[in-house]
Amino acid sequence: MKFSSKIEACGLSPIRKFRPYVVEAEAKGRKVLHLNIGQPDIETPKAFFDAIRSFGESVLAYAPSPGVESYVEAVRDYYTGMGYPISCDDILATYGGSEALQIIFSCILEDGDEVLVPEPYYPNYDTFIRITGATIRPIPTTPEEGYRFASRERIEPFINEHTRAILMTNPGNPTGVVLRPEERQLMADIAKEHDLFLISDEVYRELVYGGEKPSSMLEYTDAAENVIVVDSVSKRFSATGSRVGVVVSRNKELMAHAMKICQGRLCAATLDQVGAAALYRSMTPAYYEDLRAEYQRRRDAVVEGLSKIPGVKFNSPEGAFYLMVTLPVDDAEKLQYFLLQEFEDHGETVMYAPGEGFYATPGKGRNEIRIAYVTNPAELRRSVELLGLGIAAYNAKREG
Numbered sequence: 154m155k156f157s158s159k160i161e162a163c164g165l166s167p168i169r170k171f172r173p174y175v176v177e178a179e180a181k182g183r184k185v186l187h188l189n190i191g192q193p194d195i196e197t198p199k200a201f202f203d204a205i206r207s208f209g210e211s212v213l214a215y216a217p218s219p220g221v222e223s224y225v226e227a228v229r230d231y232y233t234g235m236g237y238p239i240s241c242d243d244i245l246a247t248y249g250g251s252e253a254l255q256i257i258f259s260c261i262l263e264d265g266d267e268v269l270v271p272e273p274y275y276p277n278y279d280t281f282i283r284i285t286g287a288t289i290r291p292i293p294t295t296p297e298e299g300y301r302f303a304s305r306e307r308i309e310p311f312i313n314e315h316t317r318a319i320l321m322t323n324p325g326n327p328t329g330v331v332l333r334p335e336e337r338q339l340m341a342d343i344a345k346e347h348d349l350f351l352i353s354d355e356v357y358r359e360l361v362y363g364g365e366k367p368s369s370m371l372e373y374t375d376a377a378e379n380v381i382v383v384d385s386v387s388k389r390f391s392a393t394g395s396r397v398g399v400v401v402s403r404n405k406e407l408m409a410h411a412m413k414i415c416q417g418r419l420c421a422a423t424l425d426q427v428g429a430a431a432l433y434r435s436m437t438p439a440y441y442e443d444l445r446a447e448y449q450r451r452r453d454a455v456v457e458g459l460s461k462i463p464g465v466k467f468n469s470p471e472g473a474f475y476l477m478v479t480l481p482v483d484d485a486e487k488l489q490y491f492l493l494q495e496f497e498d499h500g501e502t503v504m505y506a507p508g509e510g511f512y513a514t515p516g517k518g519r520n521e522i523r524i525a526y527v528t529n530p531a532e533l534r535r536s537v538e539l540l541g542l543g544i545a546a547y548n549a550k551r552e553g
């Protein structure tokens with residue numbers, strides 16, 4: 154059978170490929186602590202389940218293609234409450250941020266097009282972009298400069314006649330970088346000047362630890378035609394399994410095209426949108442403050458642990474719940490195999506996401522890893538301790 158050359162060019166998620174080795178380690182009785190995946194252990198607020206339990210309809214019908222009205226209105230009020238007035242027509246309900254990305258790329262990309270993405274980046278972007286026939290052109294950043302990318306010198310040399318869009322993640326996964334106001338302004342300016350779409354993935358919006366207000370690229374109304382926001386309840390409400398997100402844009406033409414796909418797939422899941430509407434409606438500022446404070450405790454636990462490991466380099470993350478770390482080893486993937494197959498301390502070992510999978514440029518990220526700090530501080534401290542012990546054991550074995 155013949156398959157699409159586009160799907161053949163895609164790869165499996167680099168974050169999941171160690172799964173068989175985890176199963177093997179666990180079968181030998183070892184406990185594997187996870188620093189690798191973005192699945193928070195924080196409880197989903199009760200409002201979600203309550204709304205679903207009290208759903209009064211006797212038929213679980215299709216929702217309107219642009220979204221369940223109460224959900225779309227709740228999203229509109231959430232943005233308007235932050236100071237970014239939008240109308241319901243600027244919003245389309247999706248199956249998570251993931252479908253929002255796929256819809257956007259389907260509307261704006263075709264064979265041979267390029268999307269500028271600062272690397273390291275969230276690996277699933279690659280699949281969603283490749284499947285359209287377009288490719289990522291990475292904007293290189295360096296650990297030494299804290300992975301910052303928002304400057305003209307870094308971005309403009311990569312813009313050419315194939316460039317259709319810039320894709321930014323703010324706050325950043327995997328880097329934890331949060332753009333400063335002047336950097337956000339610059340991103341809007343560059344998109345406008347070069348007539349490019351600016352896709353802003355803001356699924357970690359509230360998770361910022363520097364005292365700044367959560368922000369959106371919707372702020373830049375003079376770039377309203379360029380800006381497309383991707384958002385989701387997954388991380389904000391610790392509801393990754395609900396699969397509810399949005400595309401938000403004031404570009405009417407884009408939204409009219411996106412509606413074709415929304416109608417084609419009929420609707421996003423009705424009940425999940427009902428639950429998501431209740432989440433947006435019931436959340437107080439105190440909820441967001443508590444969430445932020447909890448992740449900040451987790452970040453601090455990881456940062457404290459990492460600073461005790463000799464030779465490890467990292468920047469304290471400013472947002473989201475990830476950071477990239479440079480390790481004093483030849484190859485972080487080899488270290489991961491060692492940790493799963495040969496290493497243990499009191500019956501425990503640790504798992505992270507090797508850095509190479511977050512880069513498009515071959516060879517980059519080989520001695521880097523991404524850590525997700527989504528478990529409790531005590532478990533995080535132990536996980537980082539195991540990482541330090543594992544590095545020492547791995548290097549001792551290589552040298553001996």
Ligand SMILES: Cc1ncc(COP(=O)(O)O)c(C=O)c1O
Nearest residue numbers: 191249250251275326385387398
């Ligand atoms: C940067 C980023 N964007 C989008 C997503 C997709 O989120 P979801 O489809 O659960 O809304 C994720 C999930 O980890 C992410 O990290």
